[in-house]
Amino acid sequence: MAREYNAEMGTLGSALARWRSYRQIHRALIVVLVLCTLLVLERYRVALSGTFAVSDGPAVAPEQVETVDDDGSAEMDDSMFNAGNSTLGFHKIYYVNMRARHDREDAMALQSYISGVETTDFPAVEADLIDPVGMPPTHRPSVLKVGEKGCWRAHANIWSEMVRKKLPPVLIIESDATWDVNIRPIMARMNREFVTFMRNINSTAVHDPSWGSKNNKHPLATGRSVKRDPDPLHYAVEHPNGTVVRPPAAHIPFRADDPWLSEHWDLFSLGQCFEHSQDHHIHHKYHDPRVPSGKDYWGTSLGNERVLRRSGGITCTTAYAITHTGAAKLLMRGAVDLDNPVDLLIRRLTLSRDLVAYSVMPPVIAQFEFLGGIGMGERGAQSDINGGKHKDTPADASMPGWDDVKRTGSVWTTKGHHRDVTFEKMALDVAWEQILGDAQLEKSWYDPQAGD
Ligand SMILES: *[C@@H]1O[C@H](CO)[C@@H](O)[C@H](O)[C@H]1NC(C)=O
Ligand SMILES: *[C@@H]1O[C@H](CO)[C@@H](O)[C@H](O)[C@H]1NC(C)=O
Numbered sequence: 001m002a003r004e005y006n007a008e009m010g011t012l013g014s015a016l017a018r019w020r021s022y023r024q025i026h027r028a029l030i031v032v033l034v035l036c037t038l039l040v041l042e043r044y045r046v047a048l049s050g051t052f053a054v055s056d057g058p059a060v061a062p063e064q065v066e067t068v069d070d071d072g073s074a075e076m077d078d079s080m081f082n083a084g085n086s087t088l089g090f091h092k093i094y095y096v097n098m099r100a101r102h103d104r105e106d107a108m109a110l111q112s113y114i115s116g117v118e119t120t121d122f123p124a125v126e127a128d129l130i131d132p133v134g135m136p137p138t139h140r141p142s143v144l145k146v147g148e149k150g151c152w153r154a155h156a157n158i159w160s161e162m163v164r165k166k167l168p169p170v171l172i173i174e175s176d177a178t179w180d181v182n183i184r185p186i187m188a189r190m191n192r193e194f195v196t197f198m199r200n201i202n203s204t205a206v207h208d209p210s211w212g213s214k215n216n217k218h219p220l221a222t223g224r225s226v227k228r229d230p231d232p233l234h235y236a237v238e239h240p241n242g243t244v245v246r247p248p249a250a251h252i253p254f255r256a257d258d259p260w261l262s263e264h265w266d267l268f269s270l271g272q273c274f275e276h277s278q279d280h281h282i283h284h285k286y287h288d289p290r291v292p293s294g295k296d297y298w299g300t301s302l303g304n305e306r307v308l309r310r311s312g313g314i315t316c317t318t319a320y321a322i323t324h325t326g327a328a329k330l331l332m333r334g335a336v337d338l339d340n341p342v343d344l345l346i347r348r349l350t351l352s353r354d355l356v357a358y359s360v361m362p363p364v365i366a367q368f369e370f371l372g373g374i375g376m377g378e379r380g381a382q383s384d385i386n387g388g389k390h391k392d393t394p395a396d397a398s399m400p401g402w403d404d405v406k407r408t409g410s411v412w413t414t415k416g417h418h419r420d421v422t423f424e425k426m427a428l429d430v431a432w433e434q435i436l437g438d439a440q441l442e443k444s445w446y447d448p449q450a451g452d
């Protein structure tokens with residue numbers, strides 16, 4: 001580009017010398033020259049900004065920037081664009097994995113590679129790091145297994161870091177997380193709907209007790225007096241008799257720097273296995289062509305649709321975003337009474353409405369496991385929670401599952417009993433084809449006839 005530009009200037013320069021005597025042409029030429037220069041510079045600028053726009057991944061799917069009639073603003077486009085970036089609009093994606101689970105580390109690398117997702121490793125807490133002396137008090141001694149204690153601690157380490165550094169929201173994913181290969185456009189679209197949902201329910205900011213925030217109780221922090229929100233439910237409530245009680249309206253803008261409006265929630269689950277019925281009527285349903293139809297939302301059958309909802313209480317911490325206010329609440333609750341495994345701790349604090357939580361159904365992220373009949377169940381590879389040493393697959397194990405693998409190139413599947421889960425193209429299922437094309441696994445097997 002730069003070389004072309006100089007060549008063009010050179011040609012114009014010699015033309016200018018030849019016609020110097022003609023004053024009018026001279027003037028006209030200057031105007032043309034200026035226009036040419038502007039044009040070239042503009043093309044250069046566009047080319048450059050194009051490079052910046054796609055620097056953190058492949059070009060975004062067209063739907064990410066599609067215009068819609070309700071807002072269509074530049075702010076909305078920027079918010080959606082960032083919500084579909086490589087960290088899905090969060091500060092970071094922390095990936096929690098046990099030292100020994102190289103299998104999961106590789107699966108994570110492969111699906112991130114083809115779907116443009118960037119994760120940051122956060123070590124899990126292994127059983128040998130759990131000592132009763134370092135565990136918080138509990139009113140239910142002997143209930144938690146050592147694996148559950150380690151799992152809680154891994155999450156608590158992240159919460160602690162968030163609280164100490166007052167970090168912007170992060171997405172925490174566990175090692176067996178999988179998603180649709182189009183997760184970035186899925187998240188971009190969801191962002192527009194999430195902001196709409198927050199507007200529809202007249203959401204207000206959650207109580208932020210951190211130093212320097214306007215709610216902080218220390219007089220030196222702000223000089224202002226404390227005014228706690230009297231109503232822990234920051235949203236419109238529809239009573240069974242039809243009366244709708246709403247807090248005062250606040251205009252909620254799209255924000256490119258904080259696409260998920262993190263002041264409005266403590267926790268946002270993208271990957272629960274089950275949800276409670278509490279508050280399921282506080283929801284927002286929207287069209288998403290990447291959801292196969294046929295799921296059920298509390299008695300309503302869904303088409304190509306997802307539902308954003310106020311969480312009643314999730315099970316499974318496969319993938320959830322958390323804000324520093326949520327991290328502080330969970331760290332506080334666990335430090336006082338560690339009476340539940342981590343997901344039930346979250347669930348109970350949501351049920352008591354102390355945690356302002358949202359979730360999406362069908363979840364955008366789900367748990368994977370190995371297909372049956374390929375020798376992985378025998379090794380105890382389907383769960384980490386029970387911990388301990390594992391045996392290798394015996395040589396005479398029953399292996400009917402390999403027939404499927406030969407056909408599909410995938411050894412993974414979503415957990416069967418998670419009834420809300422559905423994907424158009426699970427990243428781990430399409431990884432073989434995207435990376436190896438139409439290569440057939442069997443062709444690279446040892447051939448006893450050829451002896452190689
Ligand atoms: C993605 O967007 C969020 C929100 O604007 C931002 O904090 C984050 O740094 C972005 N991720 C990358 C990799 O640029
Ligand atoms: C409906 O129920 C709510 C909550 O119980 C109550 O505050 C409200 O007055 C009721 N409205 C009517 C019309 O009965």
Ligand SMILES: *[C@@H]1O[C@H](CO)[C@@H](O)[C@H](O)[C@H]1NC(C)=O
Nearest residue numbers: 200201202236246247248249
């Ligand atoms: C939000 O609040 C405004 C003003 O109180 C009200 O007019 C509007 O109906 C509310 N929106 C919803 C859907 O709750």
